[in-house]
Amino acid sequence: MNLASRSIVTGLLFAASTLGYAQLEGSKADTTPVHHPVPAIQDTETPAQRDARMAWWRDARFGMFIHWGLYSIPAGEWNGKRTTHIGEWIMNDLSIPVADYKGFAKDFNPTGFSAHDIVALAKAAGMKYIVITAKHHDGFAMFDSKVDPFNIVAATPFKRDPLKELAEECRKQGVKLGFYYSQSQDWTYPGGGAAVRPGHNQQTGHWDPAQDGSFDDYLKNKSIPQIKELLENYKGFPVVVWFDTPGKNMTPERAAEVVKLLNKYPNLIWNNRLGGTYKGDTETPEQYIPPQGYPGQDWESCMTMNDTWGFKSFDTNFKSTETLLRNLIDIASKGGNYLLNIGPDSKGVVPAPEVERLQQVGKWLDVNGEAIYGTTATVFDVPTGTFSTTEKGRNGQPKFLPTWNWRSTTKGNKVYVEIFDWTGSFHVDKMPRKVTGAYLLADKAHKPLKFTQNGTALDVQLPSKALDPIATVVVLNTTM
The missing domain is CATH 3.20.20.80 (Glycosidases)
Known part of the structure; x- marks a missing residue:
């Protein structure tokens, strides 16, 4: 290597x-x-x-x-x-x-x-x-x-x-x-x-x-x-x-x-x-x-x-x-x-x-x-971490320190949000697509989740408990 x-x-x-x-x-x-x-x-x-x-x-x-x-x-x-x-x-x-x-x-x-x-x-x-x-x-x-x-x-x-x-x-x-x-x-x-x-x-x-x-x-x-x-x-x-x-x-x-x-x-x-x-x-x-x-x-x-x-x-x-x-x-x-x-x-x-x-x-x-499979990168313009003010990375520049709240992948009209830090709700200030529905991927019944989209802001109400402690996936059906 x-x-x-x-x-x-x-x-x-x-x-x-x-x-x-x-x-x-x-x-x-x-x-x-x-x-x-x-x-x-x-x-x-x-x-x-x-x-x-x-x-x-x-x-x-x-x-x-x-x-x-x-x-x-x-x-x-x-x-x-x-x-x-x-x-x-x-x-x-x-x-x-x-x-x-x-x-x-x-x-x-x-x-x-x-x-x-x-x-x-x-x-x-x-x-x-x-x-x-x-x-x-x-x-x-x-x-x-x-x-x-x-x-x-x-x-x-x-x-x-x-x-x-x-x-x-x-x-x-x-x-x-x-x-x-x-x-x-x-x-x-x-x-x-x-x-x-x-x-x-x-x-x-x-x-x-x-x-x-x-x-x-x-x-x-x-x-x-x-x-x-x-x-x-x-x-x-x-x-x-x-x-x-x-x-x-x-x-x-x-x-x-x-x-x-x-x-x-x-x-x-x-x-x-x-x-x-x-x-x-x-x-x-x-x-x-x-x-x-x-x-x-x-x-x-x-x-x-x-x-x-x-x-x-x-x-x-x-x-x-x-x-x-x-x-x-x-x-x-x-x-x-x-x-x-x-x-x-x-x-x-x-x-x-x-x-x-x-x-x-x-x-x-x-x-x-x-x-994961067949997906493309996130549609969200949201930082996944910050650069350290004290530590240097491998190129001599400030070291990148990831944060582990959530990530997102994309496939066609579906946007997947993989949530690590479960808080009972999901919010983003800027959602670049119109959301038409939401559900948990691990929920076989695909029970609809309540959501509101005001302007570009999106809020999704989540169950009180995550279905998976490592990452629970919310699926957003969207129109582009």
Whole structure:
């Protein structure tokens, strides 16, 4: 994942600045036209074509991120040292030699992995798509790659391809599947990129001579051929490719070689982290929700359930179901998607607290999903928080402090108001539409609620008790 969007030690912040790929705590995406060596689909398609290509993704609103790999074996600890950072960065953080890290492969036998159960968990949670780490920065491929033997089929006793099994289950259960691929960083293949940090080579980021080599050779001999494998070998998947940490190595000319592959799949969706000035389809704020989203842009907040992406045995700081659900609602109210991470352990088992929370989120969506799926951003011009007068955010500007009274989403003539702070009434000064009726979404009878609309002001009388303590949804039927 992108270093720059986390609060981490000074040395890693320096590394992140070298990678140069932080998302700022703002609401505007750069839309300046750029001339590319090879035009991408985004450079040539019409607005109508883009709308058609992005339609399912915009409707989905909620997806599962899976960070799983060899790093789940050390699980945050190596040689008596515990990393204070995220689990999947342990090789870099603790400067583990290539030979030692590759040695984990002989012990990687995740017999507890069940593609059926993970896809079923995503469905139970109300998630519409899955994105899994096909290869993270450590260079270990979680699929059957003929390009490099450092992969789960050739190098481990497991001998199975989890991506193939997930693809089969996603087809059976009606879930979309995407692949994350670290195209620039690779800490075990000669010439692969690495984040520059104190104690490492300040030009390459390497800490082991086994990492040295030509980046162009790495790109030509491993990265691009593996991306080709991922695009060709999974029978209609991936529908999403999620790139990461391009750094200075991914020049426009180098990125163009990847784009040549992507262009062969005109329905593919890919994010803004390829590099080389290619903007992709989606903005990717990491571990935060932009105050106003990205108006007019497709965007997706990727976030963890605890403090790590890859499994760490001692990270038990799990967010509450309330926090996760309200994040989802907040993101949808701003027109974005929520990509929520799970981190299976070395046996392939999803930690129980993650399972429990996803099941609880799913129960809410079973009742209230109409207010999330296929919706667009709020019609109300109401602040969702304030900017601190004392704290600074990640871009050095005042930190945004959200308030949690209510949010709103929109679908056609319906306006959904997700109320967190239940007071027995709902009031807004400016309602931009005429309201013709109101009811609670969780009320199967849709018993009408009393309301008054005087000018632009709207007041809705609510029952004395909320139907759901986390968020109860009021549906407003409107005319535009």
